[in-house]
Amino acid sequence: MDIHHLDETLKALKGPTEAQIVHNNQWAAVALDKFHANSNAILQLEVDGQPTEINLQWDSSFSKAAMKEEVYMAFHGGEALAWFIMSVICRYGHAGQSEIGTGVDYWFMKEEPSDDDLNFLDNYHYVEISGILKESKSNTLNGRIRDKHKQIVEGGKENESSVIVTLFSEPKTVKEIHR
Numbered sequence: 001m002d003i004h005h006l007d008e009t010l011k012a013l014k015g016p017t018e019a020q021i022v023h024n025n026q027w028a029a030v031a032l033d034k035f036h037a038n039s040n041a042i043l044q045l046e047v048d049g050q051p052t053e054i055n056l057q058w059d060s061s062f063s064k065a066a067m068k069e070e071v072y073m074a075f076h077g078g079e080a081l082a083w084f085i086m087s088v089i090c091r092y093g094h095a096g097q098s099e100i101g102t103g104v105d106y107w108f109m110k111e112e113p114s115d116d117d118l119n120f121l122d123n124y125h126y127v128e129i130s131g132i133l134k135e136s137k138s139n140t141l142n143g144r145i146r147d148k149h150k151q152i153v154e155g156g157k158e159n160e161s162s163v164i165v166t167l168f169s170e171p172k173t174v175k176e177i178h179r
Helices: 006-012 018-033 070-089 141-155
Strands: 002-005 040-047 050-057 094-097 106-109 125-132 161-167 172-177
Touching: 002 006, 006 018, 006 070, 018 070, 040 070, 070 094, 070 106, 070 125, 070 161, 070 172, 125 141, 141 161, 141 172
Parallel strands: 002 050, 040 172, 125 161
Antiparallel strands: 040 050, 094 106, 106 125, 161 172
16 A cells, blocks of 8 residues: 655645645644544545545644634645645646636646646646535535536536545545546
8 A cells, every 4th residue: 555645745736835735734634633543544545436545644743723613624625635636646746726616626737837838728637626524414425526516517617627525534535537
């Protein structure tokens, strides 16, 4: 089983600043720490229909005094896991945030476009992201995945898109190509 650290995103992903990546990783750490001990868990991954497991580690050695809101844990933590999956696991090296209402949260590219590359918009892979701390009757992993696919359709970003949803209590992250 492969061992990975959430901070691998710092070297693998350009676009978000180091501070933004650290911020989201800390929220993910707080969310993961609610359910898992010793800054370590076996993360179930399903990437485009291929299940696997990794030993995921993270840094929990920071003050959590201002990090109590569970909505932020799920939101920012979900972003952290999506950035990790897209950059470390799927090897997309560059990301940018999309506009609200477009049906996706971020776009990813394998490489950063050069300043003179006028066709870089054709190379985006769009991703709609979500996080759930713990499932309930009305908020399940499969239900959230369906909802995120609907958002992609409503936003019109149906080509070259994926959904990434993390359930922190298991932990499990699903990356699914939008079809």
